[in-house]
Amino acid sequence: MSASQFAETHEVFNQVPSLDGANLYRLDTPLQAWVKHYGGSFAEAQLQAYGALAGGPLMAAGFLANENKPVFKTHDRYGHRVDLVEFHPAYHELMRTAIAHGIPSSPWQDPREGAHVARAAMNYLHNQAEAGNACPLTMTFASVASLRLQPDLAEVWLPKVLSREYDPRNLPINEKTGATIGMAMTEKQGGTDVRANTTRATPVGVGGPGQAYELVGHKWFCSAPMCDAFLTLANTDKGLSCFLLPRHRPDGTRNQFYVQRLKNKLGNWANASSEVEYRGALAWMVGEEGRGVATIIEMVALTRFDCMIGSSSLMRQALTQATHHCAHRKVGGRVLAEQPLMQNVLADLALESEAALALTLRLGRALDRQHDEQEDKFMRLMTAVGKYWICKRAPTMIAEASECLGGAGYVEETIMPRLYREAPVNSIWEGSGNVQCLDVLRALSKEPGVLEALFHELGDGSGDRYLQAHIQQLKNDFADTADIQYRARQLTEDVAVAMQAKLLLEAGNSTVSDAFIASRIAGRGRVYGTLPRGTDVEALLARSTPLV
Template sequence: MTDLIYPMQDRYGACTHRVLNQPQALENYNPYQADKALQAAVKREGAGWAEPQIHEFGAVTGRADTIALGFQANAQKPQLKTHDRYGHRIDQIDFHPSYHTLMKASIEAGLHSSPWRQPKPGAHVARAAKYYLQTQVEAAHGCPITMTFAAIPALQHQPSLAAYWQDKITAYHYDPRNCPDVDKQGVTIGMAMTEKQGGSDVRQNTTRAYPVGSDARGELYELVGHKWFVSAPMCDAFLVLAQTEPGLTCFLVPRWRPDGSKNALQIQQLKDKMGNVANASSEVELRGALAWRVGEPGRGVRTIIEMVATTRYDCMIGSAAGMRQATAQAIHHASQRQAFGAKLSEQPLMQNLLADLALESEAAMTYMMRMARAMDNPDDEHERLLARIATAVGKYWICKRTPNHAYEAMEVIGGSGVMETHIMPRLYREAPVNAIWEGSGNVQCLDILRAIARQPAVLDAYFDELKGAAGNATFDAFVRGLKQQFNDRETLEYRARQVADSMALALQAALLIQHAPAAVADAFVGSRLQAGVGAYCGLNYGSLTTSADCRAIITRAAPHHA
């Protein structure tokens, strides 16, 4: 009976263990300060002046409370309310408050407009670096940020319309209310091109536009039709493609008419997506929706293509950011977790894998930041031509490499990396999105061939860009082989993916040879180019050569307190 004087938990051993050998969460650090490669790219590509603000922004993105916003925004999907309690059509979308906090932070940091509102050398580079950091926190809210950013070049085709909208589009003010734009200081812009029957082939669109007059902003039309995929339907206005007598034409459709009444743009339902959960995507009916024409009638694709090119570039940033976050998580975990008598990060096979993940991440970021410099210099002929072809190449390759990269990082972390309490499931679900958004892999490859056919100088600019890395024997041989791939024009479309793969690898290698430490450049060239053009077919990560300095690569890529 004396046993009863002891606490029950001691008698039965209810305290079974202490938590040991489990890494702490990667939080309360500065992802910019921890990213040596990104810091070097910011300076090299012309935005050294922005380092203090990028450093300050990085500190915010690495805070535990900021990281928590990403989890919260994805835990509850957006909800559509088509009508209010009295039966009035409202087409309102409700989000978790964390989503609005993320949107506010991005807009106040100028991610939606800073190069347009404050143009200066390096403005695109600075914006890309901050977007890269913010996307590591949460990627889905970047959709309306990107489309708002990309709308400005398209609206320039209609100066009278741009004059009315541009100040509010570029304002560092977030206003999520579902109300007329006249009541707002800042607005967001979406895009609606895709229809059920056409997908990427927008020339099959059946939505029609009927002229109804004009006002101070331009020519007025009413649109009748449907859109199969409208991302971020809570935006204040949308760039939309519709048919007119001369052909496919671009229009700006506001959510509210100038008289304050609701426009006849009706959300049918929200898409139930695998990833990109925090962002609303929808199907929409246009039932006589008022719109202003943007650009010349019948030249809708030409008008909106600049917007598409910009959104494709942001897909590159988003995928590169996903790789960086996955790499940081994998190295952080492996540096704190022990197995079989040693830290995972000290075991040769794991070092091979971690270093390979880090190589892919740095190559993607370096390529992406080089394209930001090209965007900063549109009046330079080389930069303009390079951006035309290399954006399509990079969007294809970087976005396509991300899903398997996310999976491999998840595997490093193991069972904990599959749990929704970890960021890896979200990174994994998000990973395929950018490869499909704004034109899938085949569309990008065909765009590369189209650019070369219409303007052969783009290919000359591409190969000129590679010359800076000449002198590396393996690289030089790879470039010679790549040039030969363009000789057989009859089979070029059939081989377009193989050619795009090689173009991406060659440009990534050229940039790393010129700008990265020898350990990084040598390992990339040795693992990606050694076998020759067309030989690197997405081999599993963790297949570096024995000469690779894995420890140096991992140390360079490690987050601050890994």
Template sequence: MTVTDHGTHRVENQPPPLSGHDPLACDPALTDAVGREGAQEALPDLGRLGALITSPEAQEHARLANVHEPVLRTHDRYGHRIDEVEFHPSWHWLVGTAVEWGLHAAPWVDEPGTGAHVRRAAGFYLMSQLEAGHGCPISMTYAAVPALRHDPVLAAAYEPGLVSTSYEFGLAEPATKAGLLAGMSMTEKQGGSDVRAGTTVATQAADGTYQLVGHKWFTSAPMNDLFLTLAQAPGGLTCFVLPRVLPDGSRNAIQLQRLKDKLGNRSNASAEIEYIGATGWRLGDEGRGVATIIEMVSMTRLDCVLGSAALVRAALSEAAHHVAHRSAFGSRLADTPLMQAVVADLALESEAATALALRLAGAVDRGERSLLRLALPASKYLVCKRAPAVVAEALECLGGNGYVEESALPRLYREAPLNSIWEGSGNVTALDVLRAVSRNPDSVDAVLAEVDAAGGVDSRFDRAIRALRAELHGREARRARRLAELLALCLQGSLLVRHAPEEVSSAFLGARFDADGPWRTAGTLPEGTPAAALLERVTPG
């Protein structure tokens, strides 16, 4: 039988694969912020990392790690309890690459003020655009070091392995491994964000260690080497360090009950775990568990902002690339005014989120604790809240092509809500903003100084500053979300007014602070916005 080519499968009017481009060349918000925040010398290395993450090989690893999800192995073939999670090799490639590039705890060994945290933040932002799930163990390891430093003995035991740029998967006694990863295990069934409601009990043994009994509802990356956890000791809620393998080489009494079937973050394992007399070492004083672990929470919140900014940027890249190569009704989509307005609006969101995220990383480098105490939860609230809406708009730019799994958008869309939940969902984070305003007046002063640095340039922004000052005096719990949103928007506006091109800052102020009220959906930009120029600025080459 002869098969005739009727031409029904000629591929026309489809964009080429988005790979092999330079992600720094179309992201001036990132490169400008890296230089501004003190890590200019890192740009060549970041360029090499950028070339790696856009390679077809890296993109295939990202796909495979999510298609082949982690598998829990509670027992071996002989019936011995092993409590291990099996990952696809592409997961190990992703985590190993992040560790090799020092995107975990490596910055903590550098001198303060050297740009190490900005360099690491930019790298984390790039790797998170490739694949978000592997960032969980990387982020928790980064956050563990400042918490561990509450106890010099424990820090000395674990910090060398945590800052190592060697990745060694598998359960073994930590002192024998070339590199370590850390996690956190706080959430319980009855408590959620209210960690003080935890019922896990810690009883001190004769040798000074504690035996923990309890159930933890959500523990991500359970194959990490050690975990910071909370339990009720005689003196109250206390922080403990629990290794998966004890110094004598035996497995700690930690059982993995099941893996969570999550909306997104599919490459990363999240487990319910049971402590059945697990051995832990106290970190900090009894009754001071929250105060001890708060350093870890703060650093993971920073990575929530970075991770959501990365998701926004990844979605923007997909949308801008698509409209640059797709035509409809006789015109290239990127040349049509309404599509220009939509993608330009997404570009403004990305530029503002990226500038703010890198500003926070710079504050870590410079030890600006007062600024971080208020700016960090507010930024986490807004940037993480905006990510799902931005990804949804980007997906719509691709139409049906964006709704199928072969595109990158469904994975981004499933991932987008996570950072707004992790480390305190919207209400918890907004109330933390209110708490900082009430208890840390120096934080209010630091944020207002940052915002006021752009005052007097644009009447729209000056009006927003006045509204922020009025909101800061209100301090009503029911308005906590409004305060967090306005505070983060003002921080973004200040950064763009001072550092972005006028066309970017003016468009942002017009869209976010217009006198007619807040912006609504993407593409509703004010009259006169240079949408075509904004789109060209962020389109991958």
């Protein structure tokens, strides 16, 4: 008997077909429905096209960008200090594609009804392919709100910031065809408490808004350090102020901006985050002196919104992977997606994903209707609520989705470990959970009409008795101000769930809204897969399962 006859030990079968090349927009019925619901239908063709890119070449680029992390080069071969971060070509492909399709710029260039909704949907698709470069894309998008507060600087920078040309060259702004903007706020001793910052700013001349200063100090987190300029905070004699600090001085020489090292992070591997020092770095004041937090918060509000988009998109991609796997994998001779307990889990994950998307795109509509008093108050409160709740739900939801793949979901050949590593950053970035909950209380206590705007939006619970009772309990809880900080997380969660339920009811799909309310408000489930009896799990899965 020849040993060669044993070379083939087994037949490979019961494997899941590849999702490579799937159009992420076309297979996402909830996304299509909510984009239409909130006025983004004009972008249907763009979203179809980007869905194909995100599920095809960008997905492949995402894997490559994570397998080849950024490399920090302190000096060139001649010994000159250069402070450059080198990225894999796949990272540049991701950036180039996103910028060409207007992810950082489209709502500012064409501010029509639904523009922010459409842009959020585009970003939602992009993040499913790779979330790491969402950081520079988001900060570039969000910087517009702060830069517009200083028209003389905006005149120079906004044409490059809003350009659809990606120009990664390390050159002065006047030589660039496009620019990206980063942010550097936190320091070692303060973190989120930016009022503890020690970086000092000294005027070069007269000082004041739009004038040049030299900055001396450090930033514990600067992301991404290869951006063309950074919005940053430093103290003047009048207090903490906001500045725009470019990588190059007007004469073309490098600014006194030094990268100390790159952060070795849990996830977000394709993106470079760094520690930096300012050694007399030239920067220009943005907004009123001593009002730096108020100035930069214009940018922070939008980056928090993008944290919601980021977490929602990670959840959706995890759901896509889980439902696709279970639709093809057999256990005990039966397809997993046909087995009752797995149906319960998958349907529950689908509810979580759609509720996150609904709240996120509702915030997009509020952005589209800025300067409407009700919408502005809604945006002020619900950005903090949504940022807290959706970003908190993402890691647990993704972990459950990974478990649906069994051991296959735990290996790096799938995207699941990357999604799981990526999820916590959105909860931490731009203010962690406690910061968001305290911001909810701040908005309710210090900004007139915000609480009234909340309950105006929630209404009477759209006739659902469980939601009506939940809203009434919320009113009682907010009326009781004793130990309210201690209860801030519970209050924020209750607001988030109430708003998600209201939005799902309002959209008119009773299968989705009934299941959400039964499980999140009337139910007692503590883990996914505890939907109550009578839930139409097959209809929920048909709505969310990829047709691949």
